[in-house]
Amino acid sequence: MFMKIFSLSIFLLLEFTFSTNLTGEFTFNGFNQANLTLDGSAYIQSNGLLQLTYTPQTKGHAFLPMPVHFGNTISSFSTTFVFAIVSAYADLSGHGIAFLISPTTNLSSALPSQYMGLFNIQNNGNSTNHIFAVELDTIYSSEFQDINDNHVGIDINSLKSSQSHTAGYYDDKSGSFQNLTLMSHKKMQAWVEYDSQEKRIDVTLSPIGMSKPSKPLLSYDFNLSTVLINNSMYIGFSSSTGTVHTSHYILGWSFMLNGVAPSIDLSKLPKVPTSIVKGRSKIPQIVLPIASASSVLMLVVLVFLYMKSWFKYAELREDWEDEFGPHRFTYKDLHQATNGFKEKELLGTGGFGRVYRGVLPVSKLEVAVKKVSHESRDGTKQFIAEVVSIGQLRHRNLVQLLGYCRRKKELLLVYDYMPNGSLDKYLYSQEKPALNWTQRFNIIKGVASSLLYLHEESEQVVVHRDVKASNVLLDSELNGRLGDFGLARLYDHGTDPQTTHVVGTMGYLSPELVRSGKATPLTDVFAFGAFILEVVCARRPIESGAQGDQIILVDLVIQHWQSGLLPDIADPRLGEWYETEELEMVLKLGLLCSHPVPTAQPSMRQVMQYLDGDAPLPDLSTTYMSFNMLGMLQNEGLDSYVMPYLTTTTSFSSVLSGR
CATH class of the missing domain: 3.30.200.20 (Phosphorylase Kinase; domain 1)
Structure with missing residues (x-):
């Protein structure tokens, strides 16, 4: 009899648990009693506040421990949560929060920073991810075609949002759009809803305490059953930081399958810490009391x-x-x-x-x-x-x-601060380990991406004017970051840039810059070409020969190309761990960018297309690329003009880094 009662109790308990998964309804007004699966930097504070991330370059995840049974065709669902993003600075943050539905809670291979703890370089955009997410992003990432640094996006297997909008809401009375700053330290509420009949995803945002706006911020027609192919999926949050200390908080959360998510009791939510910057007076004011x-x-x-x-x-x-x-x-x-x-x-x-x-x-x-x-x-x-x-x-x-x-x-x-120092130390110092081909190729692509952003994707055109290995710094993961804007100049898109004098570093200056004195995006392209050859060959653009003569790296690469020995010019420390076709393509791209005739040079957008494999490199003959850089300067009578203005600027390698 006892065993029957015990068995019946177990059956009822399992049935209750299974029924709970099927209905998929819960409400967390704070997370003190919540049973969540946490990883990374995520933890629950003593007051019930769920903190996903804080320290730089970290990620954090929080999932419901049991999967939600969505059915063979994804059921309708509704979820709402209250969040806050608190940064150490008033106008700097990184990177954001994402609500997600995933087939697994194991996202250990995902990266922090702009990858939001969701994906990495290899799997971003893969259809095999089977992940749906709604991102609250506070950083502009051009590689994902973000619209700005304060937006909400619907992500399907990729951080390139299928649809996005500046963070805010539509006022019910006026119908006008009201902006919200995600990193304002203020509490906000978000709703994510899916209608399985209409095959539509709605995302709504509002300040805390406001009723849900009737018009969604985002409305996207999409059949989630094509992505969320498992019957049971995990729901939760992902967050990541970049270089700035930023706390990402979830204060409350509710969810329901085939219905409207229960209301969150705002009065029961934990308080959010705030960063207070005390003002300082310009002149100290002292009040002297009357005393003995x-x-x-x-x-x-x-x-x-x-x-x-x-x-x-x-x-x-x-x-x-x-x-x-x-x-x-x-x-x-x-x-x-x-x-x-x-x-x-x-x-x-x-x-x-x-x-x-x-x-x-x-x-x-x-x-x-x-x-x-x-x-x-x-x-x-x-x-x-x-x-x-x-x-x-x-x-x-x-x-x-x-x-x-x-x-x-x-x-x-x-x-x-860049902990791994400058790139040139890894190219020329025997004290640093040699970079392999994959690392060098990623650095070249990274710098190309940054130049594309400066030239075409920022609000103003920015010409760096000193692109070289010593001005490329390496972060903790050996990603290349372009630094030292001491020579940079800004001007509006469509205007004529005027430069008062020629500055830069010998070997990276284009003849056109020396001739006209105007720094344009193409002068950066020319320097980038010299930079490519420098990274692949581990040789400076201009070196002194044994007889005191000057060796021009561009000319040397062309000679190897003409002899059919192009890979032989590469840094011997690369060994044989590279794809010959890819290495030759990069070297030829370096030559193309280094062409002394500006009209023959590609734009940085074209450069990125070549590096990404989205467009084939033009089929250039060695005759077309056969030029002698030093000879051209001398023929143009520029050698005597160049020298007084060339600044062999001291390496910025230690400016933001250690040795």
Whole structure:
């Protein structure tokens, strides 16, 4: 009898569990009692707040531990959740949150940063992923064709969103669109719904406390049964960070199959921590109380010590800098971050100043701080305006310029810190391990992608003007990031760029730049061609021969091509671990970009198409590419003109990195 009762109890328990999976209904008003499968940096705080990520370059996942039974054809479902994104900075974040439905909870192969903890380089876009996600993205990633750095996207097996929209909502009364800033530290609510009859996905967003807007932010006609092919799928959240400390929180969550998701009780949700930036007055204000003589003396001493400390960290501020406020760091924070700019924190001396490693005291973000001298007030104002403009650029293959500070005659620039140093150290130093072909090819593609972004995809055209191996820095995963915008100039799309004088580095300067003095995107293309040959061959564009003569790398590569020995010019340390056709294609692309006639050079968009295999490299004959660079300069009478303006700029290799 006991065994029958026990068996019946087990059966009823299993039936209840199975029934719960079938109905697929739950509500979490906070996550104190929640049974979730967590991995990465995800954890539940003591107040019930689900924190997915915080530290840089991490990912976190939170899944319902049991799969939801969607049926052979995906059933209708509805889910809503409350979230908040809190960054250490007012206008920097990374990267975002995604609600997802997945056949597995094991996303260990997924990458952080722009991959959102969902995919990696190899599987992004693969139909075998069987993943549906809705991303709340705070970073613009040009390789995924993001619309901006504050958007909501519907992702089907890929981070290239099938449909996306700037974050916000449609007001029920006026019908007008109201913008929402995802990284504003404010709580927001999102709804994701699928209608299996209409085969339609709706995504809605609103500020916390507002009723769900009647008009969805996104509405996308799609049959999810073609993607979510398993009867049972896991539902949950994924999040990732880049270089900036950012906390991604989920406060509450509800879900229902074949119905409307239950309402979340906002009064029961945990509180969200906020980052508070205290204001600093320009002039210290001291109130002296009426006290005894001894108290006054003690107060005078305290005032003296306070004033001494204030002058130690005094900064130069002017009214015109108010508009750049969010990009300004305090000198005190940078002084503390670098241990007082001690020599042991010195990374190196670049062409425009000394660079120190630092750790910001509050956010613990690792940075590189560059000290530059400045004299002219007007020149400094223009330069800071350009610094702020460049600081707004967002691309995974650019070294992020975070902001600046001014003190006396010094200008301090704050960058991302790149732990693996500069690329040229890996090409020319025996102390560094040799990069394999895959790593070099990825670095070349990364720099090409960053130049495409600068030339065509940012709000303004940015010409870098100093593309070379020593200005390409390597992050923790040996991804190449283009840095040192000390020579960069911005201008509006469609305008004529004017350059007052020729700057750059010998071997990377195009004859056209020297002739006209105008830096254009094609001058970057020419330098990129020299960079390609430098990376593949591990040789500088111009070297001194044994007899004191000059060896031009472009000419040397062409000679090997004409002899049918093109792979022999490659760096011997590559060994034989490369695809000959791919290596030859890259070398020929380097020659094409290095062509001295601008009309023969490809754009960076065409370069990316060649590297991605989306377009074949033009069939160029060795006769067409046969030119002698040094001879051309001499024939044009440019050799005497070039030398006074060539700046053999000191390597920026140590500017943002260690040795």
